[in-house]
Amino acid sequence: MRFNHYLNFQxxxxxxxxxxxxxxxxxxxxxTRYGDMPAQEGLDLSETEKSLILHVALPINEYTELMGSDVNDKLCTPNTPAFVKGSNHFIAIILSASEQVEAQRLFEALSVKGKVEMPLEKTFWGALYAAFTDQFGVQWMINCLLEEHTI
Incomplete structure (x- = not known):
């Protein structure tokens, strides 16, 4: 089974x-960009809208891809909630690093221009842990076990 993450932006x-x-x-x-879609009756996209991303996928490893798209209000249904940047308050992507150096690298790189809730530091559960929102409003957590720790 693959478990992928799908992010929306505007x-x-x-x-x-x-x-x-x-x-x-x-x-x-x-x-794929919106401009790559076949023409649809009643859907008139501006040149700017045609350049936006309809779908992108970035393989992270053999089991995981990070995917995303730009929300286009012209393609939303009446039941689709309006896009609000950073509105996924209770959803975060958790990265489980196997090495401290990799955890530090990921934290430093992903948190650039973001908002750090908790810097990467040792925790009571025997891990390095960080929580932050990146510059695009996506929430991340990094966890790196330092030792064997049972619950």
Whole structure:
């Protein structure tokens, strides 16, 4: 089973995924723009809207891809809630690093221009842990076990 994360942005998907690719490496396995869609009757997209990301996927490892898109209000249904940046208050992506150096690298890179809730530090559960929101409004947690710790 694969468990992937899908992020929505409003005009920032390309910048966000270029940023994430600089941290995680690799190449996009998919990148489609709204302008790549077949013409649809009644859907008139501006040149700016056509340049936005319809879907992008960045493989992180053989089991995980980070995916995303720019929300386009013209394609939303009446039941779709309006996009509000950073409104995913109770959803975070958790990265489990296997080495302290990697945990530090991920924290320093992903938190650039973001808001740190808890800096990377040792915890009572025997791990290095950090919580923060990146510059694109996505919440992250990093956890790196320092020793065998049972619950």
């Amino acid at each position: 005009g920032e998907t390309e910048a966000a995924f270029t940023f994430y690719r600089s941290i995680f490496g690799g190449e996009f396995s998919s990148l």
